[in-house]
Amino acid sequence: xxxxxRQQALARQNQLTKPPGALGQLExxxxxxxxxxxxxxPAVQNPQLVVFAGDHGVVAQGVSAFPQAVTxxxxxxxxxxxxxxxxxxxxxxxxxxVVNCGTVTPCEHLAGVIQCPVMPGTQDFSQxxxxxxxxxxxxxxxxxxxxxxxxxxxxxxxxxxxxxxGNTSAASCLAALLLQQDVVxxxxxxxxxxxxxxxxxxxxxxxxxxxxxxxxxxxxxxxxQVGGLELAAMCGAFMRAAQLGIxxxxxxxxxxxxxxxxxxxNPGVREWLLFGHRSAEPGHAALLQALAAEPLIxxxxxxxxxxxxxxxxxxxxQALALHNGMATFAEAGIG
Amino acid sequence: xxxxxRQQALARQNQLTKPPGALGQLExxxxxxxxxxxxxxPAVQNPQLVVFAGDHGVVAQGVSAFPQAVTxxxxxxxxxxxxxxxxxxxxxxxxxxVVNCGTVTPCEHLAGVIQCPVMPGTQDFSQxxxxxxxxxxxxxxxxxxxxxxxxxxxxxxxxxxxxxxGNTSAASCLAALLLQQDVVxxxxxxxxxxxxxxxxxxxxxxxxxxxxxxxxxxxxxxxxQVGGLELAAMCGAFMRAAQLGIxxxxxxxxxxxxxxxxxxxNPGVREWLLFGHRSAEPGHAALLQALAAEPLIxxxxxxxxxxxxxxxxxxxxQALALHNGMATFAEAGIG
Numbered sequence: 001x002x003x004x005x006r007q008q009a010l011a012r013q014n015q016l017t018k019p020p021g022a023l024g025q026l027e028x029x030x031x032x033x034x035x036x037x038x039x040x041x042p043a044v045q046n047p048q049l050v051v052f053a054g055d056h057g058v059v060a061q062g063v064s065a066f067p068q069a070v071t072x073x074x075x076x077x078x079x080x081x082x083x084x085x086x087x088x089x090x091x092x093x094x095x096x097x098v099v100n101c102g103t104v105t106p107c108e109h110l111a112g113v114i115q116c117p118v119m120p121g122t123q124d125f126s127q128x129x130x131x132x133x134x135x136x137x138x139x140x141x142x143x144x145x146x147x148x149x150x151x152x153x154x155x156x157x158x159x160x161x162x163x164x165x166g167n168t169s170a171a172s173c174l175a176a177l178l179l180q181q182d183v184v185x186x187x188x189x190x191x192x193x194x195x196x197x198x199x200x201x202x203x204x205x206x207x208x209x210x211x212x213x214x215x216x217x218x219x220x221x222x223x224x225q226v227g228g229l230e231l232a233a234m235c236g237a238f239m240r241a242a243q244l245g246i247x248x249x250x251x252x253x254x255x256x257x258x259x260x261x262x263x264x265x266n267p268g269v270r271e272w273l274l275f276g277h278r279s280a281e282p283g284h285a286a287l288l289q290a291l292a293a294e295p296l297i298x299x300x301x302x303x304x305x306x307x308x309x310x311x312x313x314x315x316x317x318q319a320l321a322l323h324n325g326m327a328t329f330a331e332a333g334i335g
Numbered sequence: 336x337x338x339x340x341r342q343q344a345l346a347r348q349n350q351l352t353k354p355p356g357a358l359g360q361l362e363x364x365x366x367x368x369x370x371x372x373x374x375x376x377p378a379v380q381n382p383q384l385v386v387f388a389g390d391h392g393v394v395a396q397g398v399s400a401f402p403q404a405v406t407x408x409x410x411x412x413x414x415x416x417x418x419x420x421x422x423x424x425x426x427x428x429x430x431x432x433v434v435n436c437g438t439v440t441p442c443e444h445l446a447g448v449i450q451c452p453v454m455p456g457t458q459d460f461s462q463x464x465x466x467x468x469x470x471x472x473x474x475x476x477x478x479x480x481x482x483x484x485x486x487x488x489x490x491x492x493x494x495x496x497x498x499x500x501g502n503t504s505a506a507s508c509l510a511a512l513l514l515q516q517d518v519v520x521x522x523x524x525x526x527x528x529x530x531x532x533x534x535x536x537x538x539x540x541x542x543x544x545x546x547x548x549x550x551x552x553x554x555x556x557x558x559x560q561v562g563g564l565e566l567a568a569m570c571g572a573f574m575r576a577a578q579l580g581i582x583x584x585x586x587x588x589x590x591x592x593x594x595x596x597x598x599x600x601n602p603g604v605r606e607w608l609l610f611g612h613r614s615a616e617p618g619h620a621a622l623l624q625a626l627a628a629e630p631l632i633x634x635x636x637x638x639x640x641x642x643x644x645x646x647x648x649x650x651x652x653q654a655l656a657l658h659n660g661m662a663t664f665a666e667a668g669i670g
Contacts, residue, residue, distance in 0.1 A: 017412050018419055019400070019526040024615060024635025026646070065354070073669040077352050082662025084353055091656045191354040280359060298633060299650070300359025311361070314649045315634070321426045327417025334408040 001271050002038040009034030009042070015328040025296060029274060029316055030323035036247045036272060037156070041324045047094045047313060048150045049159040049306045050237065051078055051085060052143065054101040054229030055121030056166030057130065058208065063169045063201040065192040068121075071165050072105040074305075078163070079112035084303055085161055088310035092317070094159070095150075101142055101229035103164075116142045118229050125173065125226045126208040129215075136220065139229045143237030151244045158241045159249045159276075159313065160234040160258070161306020165191075168281060169205055171257040173226035175283050176209050177216055178260050179290055183209045186283035188253075189302075219264040227261075234258035239265065242272040249316065251309040252279035252301065256287040263291060276312030277301055336606050337373040344369030344377070350663040360631060364609060364651055365658035371582045371607060372491070376659045382429045382648060383485045384494040384641045385572065386413055386420060387478065389436040389564030390456030391501030392465065393543065398504045398536040400527040403456075406500050407440040409640075413498070414447035419638055420496055423645035427652070429494070430485075436477055436564035438499075451477045453564050460508065460561045461543040464550075471555065474564040478572030486579045493576045494584045494611075494648065495593070496641020497565040500526075503616060504540055506592040508561035510618050511544050512551055513595050514625055518544045521618035523588075524637075554599040562596075569593035574600065577607040584651065586644040587614035587636065591622040598626060611647030612636055 009031045014020045021027065033042035055071050077083040078098045081090065089096040099114045100107055104121040107113055118138045122130035131139070147158060164170075168190035176183035184202045193201050212225035223232055235258040241248045242262075250259045250273050262269045275293040278284060280302040288295065296312045329335045344366045349355045356362065368377035388410055394403050412418040413433045416425065424431040434449045435442055439456040442448055453473045457465035466474070482493060499505075503525035511518035519537045528536050547560035558567055570593040576583050577597075585594050585608050597604045610628040613619060615637040623630065631647045664670045 016419075017409065017417060018638050022526070022636065022638040023419065023642070024637070026634055026636065070669060073667065074352065077662055077667045077669070080662070080667070082352060082660075082667050084351075084358065084657055084661055087657050087660040088653060090660070091653065191357070296634065297650075299361055299631065301357065301361065302359070303353050303357040307358070311650070311653055314653060315632075315646070318423060318426065318646055318649060322419055322422050325417075325422040325425070326419055327412055327415070332408065332412045332415070332417050334405060334412070 005038050006035035008040045016326040017332050026319040029319040044157045046154045047157040048155040049094050050097045050146050051161040052099050052230035052233040053163040055104040057122050057124035059166040060124050061204045064166045066165050068165050072107045074163050084307045085305040101233045129225050136224045139232035140236035143233035144240035147237045147240040158246045159309040162230040164230050170228040171254040175257045177222035188282040231258045235261045238262040242269040249274045249309045251306045253281040253284040277308035340373050341370035343375045351661040352667050361654040364654040379492040381489045382492040383490040384429050385432045385481050386496040387434050387565035387568040388498040390439040392457050392459035394501040396539045399501045401500050403500050407442045409498050419642045420640040436568050464560050471559045474567030475571035478568035479575035482572045482575040493581045494644040495569040499565050505563040506589040510592045512557035523617040566593045570596045573597040577604040584609045584644045586641045588616040588619040612643035
């Protein structure tokens with residue numbers, strides 16, 4: 001990250017034909033990418049989005065509105081191009097990869113899904129640790145390896161999405177342990193749990209955090225106790241992207257829980273993270289605040305899949321087009 | 336506007352492979368466009384943005400950070416492609432027109448600027464009416480004629496922008512009279528007036544509204560007393576777009592003042608208006624509230640030119656791509 005290029009890009013913004021600051025966050029994104037890419041005119045030519053999928057044993061407790069088989073059904077929908085993130089990737093020319101980190105339903109038959117299953121879904125973390133330390137390391141490594149593959153192919157902006165019925169529950173518990181906040185306040189409807197079902201979800205998660213809390217004295221232990229395979233993979237991907245110098249555009253609630261984990265494991269990751277959108281899921285605000293993050297969009301989305309990052313990528317494109325394509329006052333003969 | 340197509344589009348949204356409502360405002364935009372275009376799968380194939388320009392006599396009172404000659408200098412920048420809105424129009428394939436409604440500096444030499452000058456800038460509305468009733472009608476007609484031209488060319492989404500040094504002052508006074516609110520609370524930095532200069536701007540505008548108030552008993556009289564030629568043209572354009580059945584994507588503070596005027600003149604205009612962005616200019620919030628408008632983006636922009644609408648057009652594209660391109664649960668073989 002280059003302070004010199006940040007200043008040069010900021011100086012360019014202040015010479016463009018507009019009042020200084022009049023493009024708001026669009027200016028800040030361009031300047032941040034200039035600092036990360038170490039050039040006055042940053043560009044993104046090979047954006048990549050990886051959807052990591054995994055299942056969650058805690059769904060046995062009735063915390064989700066959808067049956068677990070939907071995880072793999074949606075993987076099929078990703079590779080067939082019918083899911084939201086697939087539509088957005090097509091619209092914007094974002095490369096899309098889909099990785100099985102551990103689903104309950106077998107999915108080897110799905111052409112186009114990268115197979116890296118650690119286990120057939122996590123254990124029910126209301127009763128026991130979601131995964132062993134070795135399984136957590138394996139899942140973290142999946143994300144790192146995907147970023148290494150994309151880096152070799154020239155990826156210059158990385159996004160991660162997730163699919164896994166029950167994973168707002170895992171993200172809420174992980175956020176509660178990492179933030180040391182009450183899990184109930186961090187728990188929302190996810191895919192659509194409401195009323196009595198939401199109260200039940202909150203009770204299950206409160207009991208899960210109460211079970212895990214005495215066993216957790218590090219961020220990695222929080223992941224092992226209440227995390228998910230796809231959350232671990234996203235965390236590993238974010239850390240490796242930062243190490244390899246690839247800017248990251250973070251998606252919503254679940255991806256931000258993984259981002260906070262990555263930053264707690266390695267604070268140097270933070271400056272490589274741009275934040276795509278503010279989710280309607282209530283726990284997202286607390287995570288964003290802990291990361292001092294100001295997302296680009298706020299459209300009331302709560303889908304996951306990386307869909308919020310993909311929408312925000314459109315704003316990144318606009319920010320770069322403006323930064324690189326606008327005339328300066330001198331070029332326009334003004335002033 | 337078709338309630339039947341609204342319901343059909345909503346039904347489609349609820350069959351797409353996502354939890355109902357999980358795409359937030361992206362769903363609402365698509366459904367609204369379906370109702371306006373009277374088809375289940377709406378589309379925008381010929382988006383057009385017109386920048387209306389005019390000067391303001393009130394700048395003699397020292398209310399702007401930029402000299403008046405910048406208005407025409409920026410018109411040159413629009414047609415040369417170096418201005419923010421020109422960059423965004425190019426990025427998104429939005430047709431861009433630039434119309435002189437009345438600048439102080441002559442600009443007949445600028446190829447590509449449509450010439451419809453009403454007068455060489457408005458009168459200083461701190462001292463006298465900005466324009467006569469006949470001049471206001473002529474300026475309203477400019478906007479209507481541009482929309483008629485674009486309608487004949489197949490325009491299916493209309494955006495308006497403005498350029499005119501001093502026009503946040505006109506918009507603040509117009510908003511104060513239309514909303515019957517204190518002009519000081521509706522007055523912000525515009526292109527960058529701060530500190531003592533902002534206090535001075537607020538005093539000038541408070542005196543202007545105090546002068547005009549007793550003379551105003553209709554929205555049109557408010558326009559004549561404290562409006563601007565480009566504000567009138569935008570108002571005329573919005574009204575004609577609604578009459579011709581063209582959905583409108585409204586820009587920021589100044590365009591929203593014109594939109595409120597249009598809605599007060601003809602309440603039927605309201606349902607044709609989508610709102611692009613929430614400006615950093617403080618008066619915008621009051622205008623949006625009066626119109627019960629929920630803009631798509633909030634990036635701290637305060638540039639005008641139609642730049643906020645052009646950024647929001649990217650979100651409209653995404654909303655339509657998702658609505659039309661996502662698989663239904665039945666198509667994906669889920670559930």
